Amino acid sequence: MSIRNTIGSPVEGQNFYDREEMQARLWDRLETDHVLLLAPRRVGKTSLLYKLEATAETHNFKAIFASVASHSTELAFLHALLEILAGDRGPGAKIVSRAQKLLDRVKKLSVDKISVELEMQQWQDIGAELLQILRTVDGRCVLMLDELPIFVLNLLRVHGRERARLFLNWFRHVRGDRQARLGVRWLVCGSIGLDTVTQRERLGDTINDLAIVRLGGFSREHARDFLADLAATYSIELSDEVNGHILDKIDWLIPYHLQLLFSMVRDLEVITPDIASVDQAYDRLLTNSHKSYFDTWVQRLLDELGPIDEDHALALLEAAARDTSGAPKSVMRELMHGRGADEQLTRYLLGVLESDGYLVEDSDRWRFRSPLLRDYWRSMVLS
Ligand SMILES: Nc1ncnc2c1ncn2[C@@H]1O[C@H](COP(=O)(O)OP(=O)(O)OP(=O)(O)O)[C@@H](O)[C@H]1O
Ligand SMILES: [Mg+2]
Structure with missing residues (x-):
């Protein structure tokens, strides 16, 4: 089966590689708990959610996915949720029609201009x-709620x-509801740690009712086989030595970084890349x-930390x-001390x-x- 070199968009179908153990772990956890999937950015969270969505039925689940990143009000959040519940993949006809009715109410509200007080009342009613x-x-x-x-x-x-807090309390209440828990599991994740934000x-x-799973x-073994499969797709002859050199250069073996360096090797248009080709591809990646x-x-540092803490974080990263x-x-401690940041x-x-x-x-x-991110930091952020 050939796997295509994808750089950026979530991968699906045969372009999704491995994660077998993680999938099994998540399905097992979801038998009993709601899950918070924690992973650094770009590690492959959304791709994994898509995979779970596509294979849910074999685990006797229906699965529906929504990304809620672009919303900033509770009503917009509920709108997104109701939309997936009322969609084709929704969990059964009975739910779909009730969700659709509620969705129509939310839609009407977003057209009408309402006061903040009324908006607060309305979202709580609709949430209930x-x-x-x-x-x-x-x-x-x-x-599944991404972002x-x-x-x-x-x-x-x-x-x-x-x-x-009101929203998060409501969401916790929904997750904890004894009757709803019989049929519903929540799987939440995002490119910023919900645990650090809260x-x-x-x-x-x-959020302390959520079972934490880390991605x-x-x-090294899976990364090596992944590169070998990618190379086979593009008829590139990747020796074990060169494959190993890519792994050494990437070191933190997230699929995105493997895909990126592989794409640069591909761009060199050599059938049998050697160690020097990999080094050249790596340097190009940093241009x-x-x-x-x-x-x-x-x-994302700015989004997550706000301007003041972002500045501190940039100083730590620079060091x-x-x-x-x-x-x-x-040295880090002294640096922060000098910037007026306390130990906490x-x-x-x-x-x-x-x-x-x-x-x-x-x-x-x-x-x-x-190392790739460090070299990027050195070449872009420090220069
Ligand atoms: N299982 C996988 N197989 C192959 N490539 C993958 C896999 N998972 C992730 N990737 C690679 O990583 C890239 C990012 O994947 P994805 O968008 O799923 O990550 P993410 O963790 O959701 O990122 P973000 O934090 O930006 O939301 C993909 O474009 C692809 O190159
Ligand atoms: Mg994502």
């Missing part, structure tokens, strides 16, 4: 009715903490014209990027940078988790 609908789901259904943390950040930024805003209690890179592949890593083995922890804030920021896949603790140092 949605729960009634979820209580009547026949069989089992997984509702939920971005929606929560939007709520926080536009409407403040109290409103975010922890920072002291809202951690609103990381491929094992200006490929900057957009990594921009998200800079951009770690200077040396391939990172920066000593003591420093710990929080390093925690975010670690869980989002930027940095990793290495004995008494903090270094970049991905």
Whole structure:
């Protein structure tokens, strides 16, 4: 089966590689719990959700997917949810028609101009009715929400903490409802850690019912086989030595980085790439014209942390990027001290940078988790 070299969009069908163990783990967890899938950005979360959606029936689940990143009000969130419940893939005819009726009500509200008080009342009423609908789901259904943390950040930024708490409390209440739990499981994830967002805003209690599952890179063995399959698709002869060299260069074996470097090797148009070809491809990946592949890593810092903490985080990353083995922890501490950040804030920021896949603790140092990202940082951000 040939697997195509995809760089950016979520992958589906035969272009989705492996993740067998993770799929089995998630299905097993969903038997009993709602799940928060945690992974650094670009690790392959959305692709995995698509895969789960496509294979749900073999696990006796229906699965429906919604991305809620672009919304910033509770009504818009409910609109997105009702839309998938009322769609073709919805969980049964009874639900579909009730969801459609409620959706029509939401649609009417978004046309009418209403006061904030009325809007708050309306979303809570509709939220309560949605729960009634979820209580009547026949069989089992997984509702997958991608980019939920971005929606929560939007709520926080536009409407403040109290409103975010009200929403998160409602959502927790829905998840915890005994009757709804018989048929419904929630699987939430996003490119920003919901755990770090809620922890920072002291809202951690609103998500502590979710079972946490972490998604990381491929094992070396899977990454090697993945590259071999990609090479076969494009009739490229990749020796074990060259394959191993790609793995060494990438080191943090997330499929996106493997796909990126492979695409650069492909662009060289050599049938039998050697070690020098891989080095050349790697260097090309770091040139200006490929900057957009990594921009998200800079951009999301601002979204997640806001301007002041983003500045601190950039300073930490700059320090770690200077040396391939990172920066000593003591240097990081002094740096933050000099910037007026206390120890608690420093710990929080390093925690975010670690869980989002930027940095990793290495004995008494903090270094970049991905050499590729570090080299990008050096060439783009530090220059
Ligand atoms: N299972 C996989 N098989 C092959 N390639 C994959 C797989 N998962 C991810 N990729 C690669 O990673 C890229 C990003 O995947 P995806 O959009 O699913 O990640 P994400 O974690 O949702 O990213 P973001 O944090 O930006 O939302 C894809 O374009 C593809 O190159
Ligand atoms: Mg995604």
